[in-house]
Amino acid sequence: MKITNQEENLRYSEEELKEFEELISQKLDQSRKELNYIKQALSKRNDSGTDNTSGTSKLLEDGADTTEKENLSQLAARQQKFTQQLENAMIRIKNGTYGICVDTGKLIPKERLRAVPHTQHSIEAKLKKAN
Secondary structure (H helix, E strand, C coil): CCCHHHCCCCCCHHHEEEEEEEHHHHHHHHHHHHHHHHHHHHHHHHHCCCCCCHHHHHHHHHHHHHHHHHHHHHHHHHHHHHHHHHHHHHHHHHHHHCCEECCCCCCCCCHHHCCCCCCCCHHHHHHHCCC
């Protein structure tokens, strides 16, 4: 089946999609590893341990622990969201909608997809939303 130039401009070729799939797969593996690391750090933080120091140093430690837990929780939430966005990008590759701007319907430039492989917006659409 011969694809016309007009059709080519509406989607990426199988070879191009394969390149993006490999890139996303690598980022997904890395993202999952980072998420697991953060979750392990959180679970270690949730272990109160056997250290029973008393007085103000204990209060300071509790405050620092709470702040660190909050930071780790926020980091885990961001990493979870990023992982989900990468997984959604893989789905778009499979169903043939990857690389198409959801706002303009035009192809997102390869350079942008290489930098932000999970994006669904062209720079033009993103800039319009910002204004």
